[in-house]
Amino acid sequence: MTRLRKKLGRKPTKGSSTNKIVQGGFRKAQGNRPPDVFLQMPELFMFNMKDYMDSVRSARSIDFSYRVKLFDMYESAQLDLHLSGVLDKRLRGVTRIPIEFQRNGKPDEEISRQLRSPWFKQLRKDLVMSKFYGFTIVQFYTDEDGNIRYDLIDRKHYDPVFRKLLKYQGDQDGIDIDEFENILFVGSERGLGIFAELLPAVLYKRGDMSDWAKFCNIFGMPIREYTYDAGDEDARRKILKDARVQGSNAVYIHPNESEMKLIEAGNKTGSSELYQNFAEYWDSKISIRVLGNTLTTDTKDTGTQALGTVHKEEEDDMNADDRDFLLDILNYDMKPIFESLGFNVDGGEFVYAHKDKTDPQTMLNIVQGVKNMGVPLDDDWIYETFGIEKPKDYDQQKEAAEAQRLAIRESLEGKNGKEDDDDYDEGKDDDKKPLNSDKKSFKDRLRGFFGVAPATGADTDF
Numbered sequence: 467m468t469r470l471r472k473k474l475g476r477k478p479t480k481g482s483s484t485n486k487i488v489q490g491g492f493r494k495a496q497g498n499r500p501p502d503v504f505l506q507m508p509e510l511f512m513f514n515m516k517d518y519m520d521s522v523r524s525a526r527s528i529d530f531s532y533r534v535k536l537f538d539m540y541e542s543a544q545l546d547l548h549l550s551g552v553l554d555k556r557l558r559g560v561t562r563i564p565i566e567f568q569r570n571g572k573p574d575e576e577i578s579r580q581l582r583s584p585w586f587k588q589l590r591k592d593l594v595m596s597k598f599y600g601f602t603i604v605q606f607y608t609d610e611d612g613n614i615r616y617d618l619i620d621r622k623h624y625d626p627v628f629r630k631l632l633k634y635q636g637d638q639d640g641i642d643i644d645e646f647e648n649i650l651f652v653g654s655e656r657g658l659g660i661f662a663e664l665l666p667a668v669l670y671k672r673g674d675m676s677d678w679a680k681f682c683n684i685f686g687m688p689i690r691e692y693t694y695d696a697g698d699e700d701a702r703r704k705i706l707k708d709a710r711v712q713g714s715n716a717v718y719i720h721p722n723e724s725e726m727k728l729i730e731a732g733n734k735t736g737s738s739e740l741y742q743n744f745a746e747y748w749d750s751k752i753s754i755r756v757l758g759n760t761l762t763t764d765t766k767d768t769g770t771q772a773l774g775t776v777h778k779e780e781e782d783d784m785n786a787d788d789r790d791f792l793l794d795i796l797n798y799d800m801k802p803i804f805e806s807l808g809f810n811v812d813g814g815e816f817v818y819a820h821k822d823k824t825d826p827q828t829m830l831n832i833v834q835g836v837k838n839m840g841v842p843l844d845d846d847w848i849y850e851t852f853g854i855e856k857p858k859d860y861d862q863q864k865e866a867a868e869a870q871r872l873a874i875r876e877s878l879e880g881k882n883g884k885e886d887d888d889d890y891d892e893g894k895d896d897d898k899k900p901l902n903s904d905k906k907s908f909k910d911r912l913r914g915f916f917g918v919a920p921a922t923g924a925d926t927d928f
Contacts, residue, residue, distance in 0.1 A: 565793075
């Protein structure tokens with residue numbers, strides 16, 4: 467669900483920041499006005515499955531929803547290398563294609579200039595992240611130069627169920643969000659987002675990596691053994707001193723009269739592979755949930771080109787769905803915000819400047835198929851599509867190629883005309899079949915082929 471929050475009654479002018487939400491710490495007040503939101507550092511790392519279940523139950527509460535601990539876990543989960551990598555990959559899929567505002571099929575330069583700014587690229591990422599956090603809330607304003615800017619409101623300081631801005635992250639009541647202007651809410655009031663589904667995978671993987679590190683520390687390093695006479699206390703103290711300065715690997719110190727046995731794992735190689743397979747299992751589940759596939763991120767021995775192609779198509783479908791999601795927000799929810807900030811959006815719409823790039827070999831096959839069908843193509847489009855620089859003497863090369871084609875055509879027609887006369891003389895007797903009729907038929911087909919075949923040079927498509 468997407469909701470626009472705009473205070474009615476007056477229309478801000480460009481450069482106005484009236485009623486702008488101020489966020490900061492206790493030592494970061496802007497001017498003489500204290501912050502509306504006092505930010506606090508998230509708690510990281512110290513979580514387990516019990517904490518996860520408790521935080522989900524608190525966030526699901528009907529009357530007293532508390533999401534602070536859950537959002538802290540979200541921040542901690544993004545420190546996982548695999549999760550952060552696949553998340554960045556998905557976000558790149560929504561920022562590769564530029565967006566324009568067009569009116570009657572022509573770009574509106576004033577608004578399109580705003581859309582080319584760095585803030586708009588980051589905005590697209592923040593809006594897609596609403597699917598992972600459950601919601602995103604932002605406030606738009608204009609700077610002194612009249613350019614659009616926005617602030618991402620800390621999610622821990624907003625109650626989406628009762629629509630309250632919370633001064634402190636643990637508050638149960640706050641200021642009605644309708645008191646502020648140009649607020650855009652995207653997401654679900656009670657949804658917890660994709661991160662809630664990913665947390666168990668991250669926690670299980672984190673515990674597995676910890677156990678794996680302990681396993682390597684114990685069984686991957688040699689164990690030192692020291693013995694001493696039970697009655698020789700000086701020898702014991704000297705051994706302890708030497709053990710402390712000789713490294714950090716395991717040490718066993720015991721009297722000569724005692725016996726020490728080290729019982730190792732029966733199959734250390736198999737045990738190590740078990741930890742690795744467990745970590746890779748959860749990595750694959752994370753990839754599937756974030757990207758819809760695994761082979762575009764991590765190719766296994768069983769992966770094939772066909773499977774990789776299928777998985778790439780699934781990822782492209784997910785990126786296309788994210789891009790459509792952004793267009794819906796822009797066209798149905800952000801137009802009033804642009805208008806409120808002083809930009810004319812009447813009769814126009816937000817569109818992508820061009821479609822996603824197609825594989826060059828695939829596009830080449832398409833172009834060749836279209837040409838074989840006899841459909842004309844624009845040379846400038848071909849140069850732009852394949853990234854080929856158009857020659858400076860394009861017109862001269864075009865004329866030379868056309869003259870060469872006409873010369874070849876005239877030459878072929880002249881030769882075939884003479885052969886037709888010979889065939890006619892030889893075939894004057896109606897009862898006598900021309901001896902070279904098959905040869906003539908072949909030459910007719912050959913002449914027809916050269917009549918449509920492209921000549922080399924700038925006139926060709928490739």
